[in-house]
Amino acid sequence: EVQLVESGGGLVQPGGSLRLSCAASGFTFSSYSMNWVRQAPGKGLEWVSYISSSSSTIYYADSVKGRFTISRDNAKNSLYLQMNSLRAEDTAVYYCARDYGDYSPPGYWGQGTLVTVSS
């Protein structure tokens, strides 16, 4: 069974930093592309970032480009999101999500971790 467990969320001041982690199990992590998707309170889903299985291809949404960095450690079956220069509008539940197939939107999701940016 595919399992994705996020951690690292919390309260941070505007301009601060936070690093999210996602522990994967139940599948061969090194064979799949991964994503981060967020959902602001009471709002819809927003794709944030993508990393290919070998880390050779990385994409970011314009809203986070230059501030967020996605990475992975295939030896540790882990996905990360380093978030810098955080803004109030980054407040959201952040989901770790595995691709379902090439070019197909994410098919497996973690339970999410809440990031709150506030002074």
Add this chain to the structure above:
Amino acid sequence: QSALTQPASVSGSPGQSITISCTGTSSDVGGYNYVSWYQQHPGKAPKLMIYEVSNRPSGVSNRFSGSKSGNTASLTISGLQAEDEADYYCSSYTSSSTLLYVFGTGTKVTVL
């Protein structure tokens, strides 16, 4: 790149069928057969219901079906049940230079 357009709400009585639309452009929904649909109950993570326009993952009820015509994809729920009450989102691969995947605005399904 804007979000895909979905109706804000759709409702139906138990046993009825409802359809949720998801309208995009030729750069996303209309250009690729990589449309997915998700069900999200309050406080829960999204659950994949349909992938690649019309395919159901293992374990998803055959009451859920997907289709596409031009720039609009659709999710149909037949034999509506109380547990189908949830938010539903579509998503598509996009050739936009600013995004990889685009999500829909979301539809609240109410079972009357």
